[in-house]
Amino acid sequence: MKIAVCVSHVPDTATKIVIGSDNKSIDPSGVTYIVNPYDEFAIEEALKTKEKLGGETVVISVGKDANKETLRKALAMGIDNAVLLKDDNDRDSIGIAKALAEEIKNQAAELVFFGKQSVDYDNSIIGQLTAELLGYNCVSVVVDLKIDGNKITAEREIEGGREVVETSLPAIITAQKGLNEPRYASLKGIMASKKKVIEEKAAAASDKVVEVLRMKKPPMKQPGRILGTDKTAVAELVRLLKEEAKVI
Ligand SMILES: Cc1cc2nc3c(=O)[nH]c(=O)nc-3n(C[C@H](O)[C@H](O)[C@H](O)COP(=O)(O)OP(=O)(O)OC[C@H]3O[C@@H](n4cnc5c(N)ncnc54)[C@H](O)[C@@H]3O)c2cc1C
Structure with missing residues (x-):
């Protein structure tokens, strides 16, 4: 069976995100990138499925040259082949899904793994959109x-x-x-991945249907209030929880 896994190249979750001067995008300077953490579970499940049922695995990513780093990581974990669907422009989720659907069809992959969500834009939608475009069944959050x-x-x-x-x-x-425990790439896997060729293709064209208008930081948190340091503060605390916070 041909098994595909789709991966996104995302800012490290520990990165301090700064909104760019256009107020629409994130300032890429100083951002370090990683394999989207949910996609590591997807890669591991593709590998385990191949080990049980046989077949061939391919990892696919839509994006810029930098995505090769993430594709290489999947190869080092044991995926057989990698395809970069190249586009230097940012796409909306349906644009990514259209490019992936076309390549999955080319690859004749019957089973395709995605992460449940990309940890940067959090749309949680590309797997489901791709299934609809291909007419495949889809089960999410597995x-x-x-x-x-x-x-x-x-x-x-x-x-x-x-x-x-x-x-x-x-x-x-x-x-x-929780689907599995992603394996670490072995030294042998890392060395072998360096020799593998990442196939590059232009991503299928797609017009944006969702446009980002602006990005905003969340409102500043209200500072905490100390009502007292002994039990006399309890009555005031209860009053505020009832009348101000309205939680009791
Ligand atoms: C500052 C910044 C810079 C970025 N730079 C890049 C970059 O250079 N290259 C890049 O690829 N991404 C980059 N991204 C990430 C990318 O923009 C998002 O991951 C992408 O738009 C998907 O977001 P989503 O919320 O729609 O995905 P979701 O619907 O939440 O994703 C669900 C799943 O779909 C799959 N998926 C998502 N995106 C892709 C993809 N591009 N290719 C294959 N499978 C995918 C993964 O399995 C993922 O778990 C960047 C993000 C930020 C914030």
């Missing part, structure tokens, strides 16, 4: 996965529990934390 022939049984994380669902191939699965 924490357990079993594949038996054509049948897929997945557990999804829902509020306060899990939901068990069944579907069939071809399918897109979006990975949630």
Whole structure:
């Protein structure tokens, strides 16, 4: 079976984000990039599925040359092949999904893994959009996965529990934390990944349908208030929680 995994190259979550002078984008200077953390679960599940069922794995990313760093990391973990769908301009989510759908079709991949969400823009939508464009089944926020022939049984994380669902191939699965424990790239894997060729193609054209108008910092937090340092403060605290905060 051909298994694909789609990965996004995102700012490190520890990076201090600064809004650019255009007020519409993030200032890229000083930003370090990593593989989107949810995509590491997607890569691991693609590798585990290949180890169980055989086949071939391919990692795909839409973006700039810098995305090769993220593609190389997936190769070092053990993915067989990598494709960069090149576009030097920022795309909206549907633009990324259209480029991915075309390449997944080219690759004839029947099973495709995504992260549940990109930790920068947080749209949580590209896996589902790609499934719709391809006419594939889709199960999101997956924490357990079993594949038996054509049948897929997945557990999804829902509020306060899990939901068990069944579907069939071809399918897109979006990975949630807990699906697996992503492996570290071995030294042998890292060395081998340096020799692998990343195939480069122009990403399929797409017009933007969602435009960012501006970015804003969240409002400053109100400073805390100390009501007192002994039990005499309790009555005032209760009054404020009732009358001001309206939480009790
Ligand atoms: C300052 C800054 C600079 C950035 N620079 C780059 C850059 O140079 N290159 C780059 O690729 N991204 C870059 N990004 C990230 C990129 O813009 C977003 O990840 C992308 O727009 C998807 O966001 P989303 O919320 O729509 O994705 P979601 O819908 O939340 O993503 C869900 C899943 O879709 C898949 N996915 C998302 N984006 C891609 C993609 N591009 N290719 C393949 N699969 C994908 C992943 O599996 C991801 O887990 C940058 C982000 C910021 C904030």
